Amino acid sequence: MNKLIFKKILYDYLTFFIISLLSASIIVWVFQAVNYLDIIAEDGKSFITYINYSLLNFTKITSRLFSFILFFSFFYILIKYENSNELLIFWNFGINKIELVYFFFYFSIILMFFQIVLTSLIVPNSLKYSKKLMNESNFNLLDGFIKPKNFNDTIKGLTIYSDNQDENGNLINIFIKKNVGKNSFQITYAEKGKLREKPNNVLELYNGETVNNVNGKLSKFEFMRSDFSLNKLELNTVQYIKMQETPSTVLLSCINKLFELNIYYLKNIDSSEYALKCSLSSLENIFKELYKRFVLPLYIPVLILITSILLIYSKENKNYSTLKVIIFLINFFIIIFSEISIKFINNQFNTNVALFLTPILLMLIIFISLKYNLKLRFNKTLK
Numbered sequence: 226m227n228k229l230i231f232k233k234i235l236y237d238y239l240t241f242f243i244i245s246l247l248s249a250s251i252i253v254w255v256f257q258a259v260n261y262l263d264i265i266a267e268d269g270k271s272f273i274t275y276i277n278y279s280l281l282n283f284t285k286i287t288s289r290l291f292s293f294i295l296f297f298s299f300f301y302i303l304i305k306y307e308n309s310n311e312l313l314i315f316w317n318f319g320i321n322k323i324e325l326v327y328f329f330f331y332f333s334i335i336l337m338f339f340q341i342v343l344t345s346l347i348v349p350n351s352l353k354y355s356k357k358l359m360n361e362s363n364f365n366l367l368d369g370f371i372k373p374k375n376f377n378d379t380i381k382g383l384t385i386y387s388d389n390q391d392e393n394g395n396l397i398n399i400f401i402k403k404n405v406g407k408n409s410f411q412i413t414y415a416e417k418g419k420l421r422e423k424p425n426n427v428l429e430l431y432n433g434e435t436v437n438n439v440n441g442k443l444s445k446f447e448f449m450r451s452d453f454s455l456n457k458l459e460l461n462t463v464q465y466i467k468m469q470e471t472p473s474t475v476l477l478s479c480i481n482k483l484f485e486l487n488i489y490y491l492k493n494i495d496s497s498e499y500a501l502k503c504s505l506s507s508l509e510n511i512f513k514e515l516y517k518r519f520v521l522p523l524y525i526p527v528l529i530l531i532t533s534i535l536l537i538y539s540k541e542n543k544n545y546s547t548l549k550v551i552i553f554l555i556n557f558f559i560i561i562f563s564e565i566s567i568k569f570i571n572n573q574f575n576t577n578v579a580l581f582l583t584p585i586l587l588m589l590i591i592f593i594s595l596k597y598n599l600k601l602r603f604n605k606t607l608k
Contacts, residue, residue: 230315231328234306242298249294250287257282274358281355284348291340292521292563296528296556299329303535304549313539323599326533330592333529340522345473349518352470373397385428387418395419399430401453409439413453426455466499468514476511479503505572512577513570523584524563528556530591537598559587 258279306312315325373390382405388398401413415433430453436445474494481491482503496503501511534552538545566580 230318230320231325234302234325235328235332238298238302241302242295245298246287246290246294249290250283253286253290254279254283257286278355278358281351281358284343284351288340288343288348291343292525292528293560295336295525296532296560299529299532300535300553300556303532307535307540312536322536323596325536326530326595326599329529329533330526333526337522337525340525341519344522345518349470349472353466353472356466356470399428399433401428406439408441409437411438412436413451415451418453428453428455468501468510471496471499471501471514473515473518475499475501476515479507479511480515483508509570509572512572513567516567516570516577516580520581520584521563521567523588524559527559527584527587527591530588530595531556531559533595537595 261275261279261282303312306315316322373387373396375386382403384402386400387396390396396418397416399413399415399418401411401415403411403413405411413430413433413435415430417431419429419431421427421429430448430451432449433451434445434447435451436443474491475496478491478494479496479501480486481488483505501507531552535548538548542548563584566583569580570577
């Protein structure tokens with residue numbers, strides 16, 4: 226009977242949690258996806274690239290909302306069960322409150338490890354892949370990256386400006402500056418231009434002049450028609466992979482190297498493609514990123530245990546409404562504190578250890594005090 230009751234409350238909790246997490250993530254993702262429209266509007270990326278890039282950032286949104294939605298769902302379900310007298314039915318069936326606390330505490334440990342996998346493995350790799358997708362994709366919406374009355378510098382080493390665009394799509398009064406070397410550049414002016422995407426990405430220029438500056442030596446020529454190729458040009462996107470996109474194994478290998486831990490698995494891991502500089506100057510940022518991935522999820526059992534305090538009291542208690550508000554605010558404060566605590570991570574070993582141990586100590590203190598209070602009340606009811 227106990228297993229059936231635990232399965233029911235767990236099913237209700239997980240159902241509400243998953244629905245809430247997906248709903249909140251989708252809402253945030255939609256607002257964020259609107260900002261990513263610049264990928265098409267300014268960078269000339271394809272719609273498929275835009276969709277894939279947006280979807281790959283969904284895991285990051287989910288990981289950021291995970292802890293709050295987890296706590297809120299548990300908070301809501303406990304209050305719902307109490308208001309509908311379902312918890313009272315549990316107690317009448319002989320369910321011990323301590324057993325229920327144990328059950329959700331053990332389950333919160335499972336969710337904690339799931340969050341660690343999400344933040345340390347899934348999110349960095351999805352962000353890394355999205356960055357590679359942007360770097361390796363070609364622009365194929367040429368009309369999107371050349372806008373009249375704007376200096377368009379989407380392509381590396383190339384700036385294009387046009388005064389206007391007529392109803393036929395022709396660009397009027399075009400200026401193009403192309404860097405062709407360290408001390409060399411090319412400036413082209415044309416009265417009219419037309420973009421041709423197929424079979425080649427070409428900007429057709431009419432009635433213009435090109436000026437070449439090669440190491441201070443000028444030369445120029447006029448033309449009636451000239452094709453300016455837009456193939457094999459490098460986009461002005463960030464090529465390196467940032468810290469949040471770096472796999473956890475690379476970060477740990479750097480720690481292994483700096484502290485000479487000689488862990489075999491972490492040796493010989495290539496970090497050349499990442500912005501990470503494995504030096505003492507970058508140690509603080511490495512610690513902060515590892516803290517976000519491996520330590521922040523430890524606050525999940527803390528949030529669940531604090532919410533479990535609601536089990537001590539029933540809705541008949543005159544202070545029950547006040548208790549709900551207090552517990553909600555405490556959990557909200559802990560979530561904020563856990564995020565702010567990242568700023569306190571530095572190169573000082575003692576400070577970092579204290580921050581690493583904070584969620585574990587909170588977990589133990591709350592668990593022991595909760596267990597003591599529930600046992601004390603249980604013994605009183607027996608008497």
